[in-house]
Amino acid sequence: MFVTILDIVIGGLIMGGIYALIAVGLSLxxxxxxxxxxSHGEFIMIGAFATWSLYTLLGVSPxxxxxxCGPVLFIIGFLIHRTLFQYLRDKSESIGAFAxxxxxxxxxxxxxxxxxxxxxxxxxxRGYSYLSSSVSILGAIFAANRLVALLFAVVISLVFxxxxxRTRLGKAIRAAAEDPPTAQVMGVNIHRVLAICFxxxxxxxxxxxxxxxMIYEIQPTMGLEYTIISIIVVVLGGLGSITGSLIGGFILGxxxxxxxxxxxxxxxxxxxxxxxxxxxxxxxxxxxx
Amino acid sequence: xxxxxxxxxxxxxxxxxxxxxxxxxxxxxxxxxxxxILLTSIFMYIIITVSWAIFSGPxxxxxxxxxxxxxxxVYTSAILGKAFPLSIVVIAGGLVSFVVAIFIGLLTLRLRxxxxxxxxxxxxxxxxxxxxxxxxxxxGTVGRWVVIVDHMTVYYVVLVIFMMALLTAYLIKRSRFGLxxxxxGEYEEAATHIGINATVVKTIAFAISAFFMGAAGxxxxxxxxxxxxxxxxxxxxxxxxxxxxxxxxxxxxxxxVFGAAIFAYLEEILTTKFPYYYMLLFGSILIIVILFLPxxxxxxxxxxxxxxxxxxxxxx
Numbered sequence: 073m074f075v076t077i078l079d080i081v082i083g084g085l086i087m088g089g090i091y092a093l094i095a096v097g098l099s100l101x102x103x104x105x106x107x108x109x110x111s112h113g114e115f116i117m118i119g120a121f122a123t124w125s126l127y128t129l130l131g132v133s134p135x136x137x138x139x140x141c142g143p144v145l146f147i148i149g150f151l152i153h154r155t156l157f158q159y160l161r162d163k164s165e166s167i168g169a170f171a172x173x174x175x176x177x178x179x180x181x182x183x184x185x186x187x188x189x190x191x192x193x194x195x196x197x198r199g200y201s202y203l204s205s206s207v208s209i210l211g212a213i214f215a216a217n218r219l220v221a222l223l224f225a226v227v228i229s230l231v232f233x234x235x236x237x238r239t240r241l242g243k244a245i246r247a248a249a250e251d252p253p254t255a256q257v258m259g260v261n262i263h264r265v266l267a268i269c270f271x272x273x274x275x276x277x278x279x280x281x282x283x284x285x286m287i288y289e290i291q292p293t294m295g296l297e298y299t300i301i302s303i304i305v306v307v308l309g310g311l312g313s314i315t316g317s318l319i320g321g322f323i324l325g326x327x328x329x330x331x332x333x334x335x336x337x338x339x340x341x342x343x344x345x346x347x348x349x350x351x352x353x354x355x356x357x358x359x360x361x
Numbered sequence: 362x363x364x365x366x367x368x369x370x371x372x373x374x375x376x377x378x379x380x381x382x383x384x385x386x387x388x389x390x391x392x393x394x395x396x397x398i399l400l401t402s403i404f405m406y407i408i409i410t411v412s413w414a415i416f417s418g419p420x421x422x423x424x425x426x427x428x429x430x431x432x433x434x435v436y437t438s439a440i441l442g443k444a445f446p447l448s449i450v451v452i453a454g455g456l457v458s459f460v461v462a463i464f465i466g467l468l469t470l471r472l473r474x475x476x477x478x479x480x481x482x483x484x485x486x487x488x489x490x491x492x493x494x495x496x497x498x499x500x501g502t503v504g505r506w507v508v509i510v511d512h513m514t515v516y517y518v519v520l521v522i523f524m525m526a527l528l529t530a531y532l533i534k535r536s537r538f539g540l541x542x543x544x545x546g547e548y549e550e551a552a553t554h555i556g557i558n559a560t561v562v563k564t565i566a567f568a569i570s571a572f573f574m575g576a577a578g579x580x581x582x583x584x585x586x587x588x589x590x591x592x593x594x595x596x597x598x599x600x601x602x603x604x605x606x607x608x609x610x611x612x613x614x615x616x617x618v619f620g621a622a623i624f625a626y627l628e629e630i631l632t633t634k635f636p637y638y639y640m641l642l643f644g645s646i647l648i649i650v651i652l653f654l655p656x657x658x659x660x661x662x663x664x665x666x667x668x669x670x671x672x673x674x675x676x677x
Contacts, residue, residue: 108475159652169655171475172423176607177651179600183644191637296596300486303479337494344487351472351480 078212080329086218086287088325089225090280094298095305095317096232097276103312104249104269106167107157107174112302113295114185115145115274119281120290121189124198134202134282138224142278149274152181153267161266182295189292199289221283228279229318236314245269249312297340304347310360320358385520389513397516401584403625404519405577406605410621411526412573413602415533416566418611419542422473425599426465426481429488430458430571432594434578436492439588442508451518451579458575459568466564473549482599489594496590504589507582518580526573531614533566542566608650610657619658 094116101109119141126132126140157174164170203217236242247255248265256262280298284290305324309316324343331342350357389397409427417424434454441450465484472480496503533539541562544552553559582588601624602617609620627646631639654661 156648156652163655168421168474172607173651173655175478176604177648179604180644180647180651183640183647187638187640187644190640300483304483307476307479335498337497341487341490341494344483344490347483348480348487351476351483352468355472355476 075211076333078210080333081326082209082212082214082222083218083332084326084329085322086214086222086225086325087328088322089222089229090283090321091301091305091325092229092318092321093225093276093280093283094302095309095321096229096314097273097280098299098302099273099306099309099311099314099317100245100269100276101273102306103314104245105153105157105266105273106171107153107178107270108171108303109178109181109270109273110175110299111178111181111185111295112273112277113297113299114182114189115149115277115295116281116284116298117189117290117292117295118185119145119278120285120294121193121198121281121292123282123285124200124290125193127200127202134286135220135224138279138282141282142275145278146271146275148271149277150267150271152274153270156181157270158263158267186292186295193292195292197289197291200285202286215287217286221286224279224283228276232276233315233318241265241268245272246314249314301343304343304350306357307347307355308350308357310357313357313359316357316359382524386517389516394512398512398584399626399629401512401516401519402629403622404516404523405581406601406625406628407618407621408519408523408526408577409574409598410602410605410609410617411523411530412570412577414606414611414617415526415530415573416542416563416570417603418606418617419534419539419546420563420566421546422563423478423603424481424567424570425478425603426462426485426571427574427602428594428596428599429465429481429485430462430574431578431581431598432485432488432590433458433461434575435582435588435593436505437575438579438582439505439507442583447510447514447518447580447583451522451576454579455572455576458571458578462568462571463564466567467560482596485594485596485599489590489596492590492594504587504592507586507588509586510580510583512584515580515584519577522573522576522580527614527618529569529573533569534614538562538566604647606657608647608654608657610660610662612656616657623658 094112098109098112101107101112122141123134123137126137127134156177160173160177161170164173203215203220205216206213207216207219208214209219236246244255244260244265245268247258247260248262248269252262255265284298301324305320306317308324309318309320324346327342327346328339331339385400388400409431413424413427416422434457437454437457438450441453445453465481469477469480493503533542541552541557544555544557545559545562549559578593582593585592602621605621605624606617607620608624609618610616628639628643631642635642650657656663
């Protein structure tokens with residue numbers, strides 16, 4: 073009985089860690105940059121597939137790929153924001169118009185990135201085996217790669233939290249998230265911060281992708297589901313609160329783990345139901361303003 | 362001079378539309394079946410887009426629930442198709458979607474902006490995943506077979522639905538109801554202050570929009586013959602109308618029609634000629650349009666017209 077509970081809890085934390093990472097990514101892009109980046113999942117997918125290729129073709133450890141993919145995707149995200157979204161932002165007549173056009177632009181990105189991935193890697197499901205030996209924790213058995221993924225997710229989250237609260241750039245980001253005009257008045261270079269935030273979102277995707285590829289099988293069409301989960305977690309944690317996304321991720325992961333125990337096919341449905349109830353009862357989420 | 366212009370504009374337009382409709386109605390008689398099927402597909406997209414624009418255009422609430430309403434129509438058709446004649450099935454598809462929309466509309470009253478968009482999308486996805494789960498676990502078989510209807514009949518039914526949707530959109534636009542919708546879109550608080558019952562107005566518009574989507578779904582199911590939750594509630598059916606309407610340009614009636622027509626035709630060409638690249642081309646076109654045609658084709662046409670007028674008048 074205890075073993076089952078441990079199974080569920082740690083399983084939930086493993087998933088939760090990944091959800092937390094991708095949700096923080098989206099939260100940065102939407103909360104600060106005001107771009108609902110529906111192609112977020114595609115960045116995750118690219119991270120996952122790049123890792124797969126590096127591992128199966130060159131034998132590069134996924135953990136090393138993580139360190140590579142993160143920064144590379146950060147740069148790509150930064151550049152995309154600086155060119156595409158910055159341009160839309162400057163040209164839009166209102167915040168509403170920018171929200172619409174940036175949403176559509178990210179749809180365009182979604183189509184493009186997914187198609188490119190399909191061209192490179194074809195539509196097959198891929199997987200690889202890395203650190204798959206079993207580890208026993210107090211009687212519950214887990215694959216080592218899952219525990220390593222959890223460890224990395226937690227460490228990255230902590231480092232990021234420290235970055236947000238203790239560094240100047242982190243504070244600038246939080247200021248920009250709360251009140252962009254005032255932040256600008258206080259000396260924050262808004263354009264640079266927005267692009268950095270978008271890039272950080274891609275960075276998180278670049279970290280999460282490799283971790284996901286270690287645990288699950290991957291497919292070029294996997295992106296949308298992760299994007300949706302990120303959105304659910306962001307709303308659960310509260311729009312505008314990055315800590316909220318972190319905690320919300322773990323909460324959703326635990327819920328998912330519990331539901332999966334009873335019926336694996338129902339986990340996504342459970343997420344949607346929670347999401348809909350959330351929107352109806354408390355749209356501001358747990359930590360939202 | 363101006364008065365003469367105003368008088369002659371009306372009959373001219375109606376005459377033109379009448380001719381176009383006669384042309385469309387007689388097309389199947391002298392053209393290959395493939396073209397008829399292609400036109401049916403294009404009209405389906407136009408119907409969904411125009412219906413979407415009935416609600417989302419004036420109120421500016423971007424709904425991503427189109428897949429839900431379309432899918433409900435598809436499933437209604439699949440379930441009722443064996444027992445009832447086609448016209449009843451199509452109308453039933455529309456009515457069931459109408460009722461579902463009223464239910465959803467009443468639920469989402471307090472939601473605005475991004476929340477509304479995400480909510481409508483999750484409803485579609487919830488229904489899709491739930492049906493998939495239900496069919497997998499409860500009934501054992503995923504998907505259903507639908508009674509086959511010949512492509513000529515399908516074409517005519519689609520044409521009729523298209524005309525009705527367009528007519529409804531036109532009538533709403535010209536009516537006080539449409540004015541109420543537009544005022545909600547501009548400034549909802551002010552609209553409620555002057556006495557508009559935003560709740561009721563929004564829900565009714567939402568439901569009318571859903572009716573045509575459901576009817577379209579019902580008839581398209583017969584064209585596809587086999588349906589399952591993934592086909593019926595395909596998320597793309599939620600995204601496409603938004604893209605097409607914005608590409609065509611909201612604000613004018615013909616915007617969504619042309620946007621959908623061009624996009625649907627484009628999709629048809631791209632999927633047959635470049636099956637491996639069409640998403641790439643699609644996404645690129647989308648981004649280019651967003652960057653350079655923010656008001657869609659309508660904006661382009663209006664700019665061209667304004668430019669024309671400028672040329673006529675003397676520059677003082």
